[in-house]
Amino acid sequence: MRFDDIALDAPTTVGSHHFTEAAILDFARRYDPQPFHLDRDAAAASHFGGLVASGWHTAAAWMRVTVDYVKAMGTLAGISPGLDEIRWTRPVRPGDTVTYVNTWRAKRRLKSRPGWAIVENEAVGTNQDGAVVFTMRGPVLVPIED
Structure with a gap:
């Protein structure tokens, strides 16, 4: 990719993900075993209500x-x-579909590594009702051509 072709402030929809109850439970069992991710009754009694x-x-x-x-x-x-x-601004529940949009916000060539740039990315995830559920900002090292 050419450095000059990296467009700033141009949102790009990168895809959507549908969260099923089975997938939520499976992920929680493997990576984040908290009661409100694993157990329907415990989740219902939590501040999430489900x-x-x-x-x-x-x-x-x-x-x-x-x-x-x-x-x-x-x-x-x-x-x-x-x-x-990184922020999780609203719970994602079984049946939700989250659409993710990435936007490059800033870019700069790396003087110490010719052929590379740092691009600042902003990611936003929005559920099917239009509510933002996830935001993230962070740098990405990308190879560039000059």
């Missing part, structure tokens, strides 16, 4: 659709050196 997906599940779904999108576009995926911020 079963909810792990925040990490919503983040993993974002990563999955982003990687699939990048592969489908035939571009190289970048490398993330970490996150600046």
Whole structure:
């Protein structure tokens, strides 16, 4: 990708993920075994009032659709050196479908690594009702051509 072709402030829908109860339970068993992710009764008695997906599940779904999108576009995926911020603003429940949008917010060439740039990404996940359920900001190292 050419550095000049990296468009800033142009939202790109990268995909959607449907959260089933079975998938929520499976993810929770393997990665985030908290009662409100694993047990319907315990979840109903919690402040969530019912079963909810792990925040990490919503983040993993974002990563999955982003990687699939990048592969489908035939571009190289970048490398993330970490996150600046991540927020889970609303619970994701069984039956919800979350659509993820990525937006490049800033870019700069790396003087120390010719052929590479850091691009600041903002990701937003919105459920089927239009409510934001997930936001994330973080840098991505991407190979560039000059």
